[in-house]
Amino acid sequence: MSRVAYVNGRYVRHAEAAVHIEDRGYQFADGVYEVCEIWNGRIVDARRHLDRLERSLSELSIRMPMGRAALEMILREVVRRNLVHDGLVYIQVTRGVARRDHVFPSADTPPALVVTARSARPEVAEKAAEAGVGVISVPENRWDRVDIKTVGLLPNVLAKQKAKESGAKEAWFIDRDGFVTEGGSTNAWIVTKDNVLVTRPADHGILKGITRQVVLDMVEKKGLAFEERPFTLEEAKEAKEAFITAASTLVMPVVSLDGKPVGNGHPGEMSRDLRAGFHEMAESEPV
16 A cells, blocks of 8 residues: 655545745755654654644744644644554655745745654564663764754764764764753653653753653652663663663663673663553554
């Protein structure tokens, strides 16, 4: 079956889906996006993702392309038309199509909306989680508003490519003071030798991850020892365990950092436990 995409008011074959060459997302990376997990035929944490979408748009003075209820209907329809039982649904909103000019186009320019969905194989992700993944470190070189989930991801792309070339799954950005900010597409966590879970505060230095928030909810429910503070690369290398979080990875154990094992070089107990309980804590709605 051919995949289907929603593009500016129309459901079209994915292979034929296109936007105008003067879409400001293409010209200036002038847009934002969200990605929701589809799990067992349900959209996971849609409310929180759409809350963050609205915030990102507001920070860039882009209006919502339509009412929230209509957007939710489109998400479900794209998932249904693509027969996605487990996978991801992607939303992208840009400032729209206008003559190329750095300043904003006229206020009546409609925002552009693209929604796509694709299937994934849960068993592949589970196999990766059983083995754990590698991470490398790279210097932080992004703008200071990474709390906005924009499509301007070139530093992330370069970091992720470097990770791939190094045989790793992810790259952690390291700021000028030696602290880990976050990954190229994930939030970063460590567990100290005293079993204290640590992650950086969700200020302007990192994206306020939706999966991150679900993990924080689990931490509170379980009464785990937790500190929301920056941690250094060296502290991470000495940690008992580490993991990354995102809608596309859930809780994914990290077993090596810059080629050296983290802890005993195997997925840690806390990482495995948080991954196992994730969907019990997350919100989900039938497609």
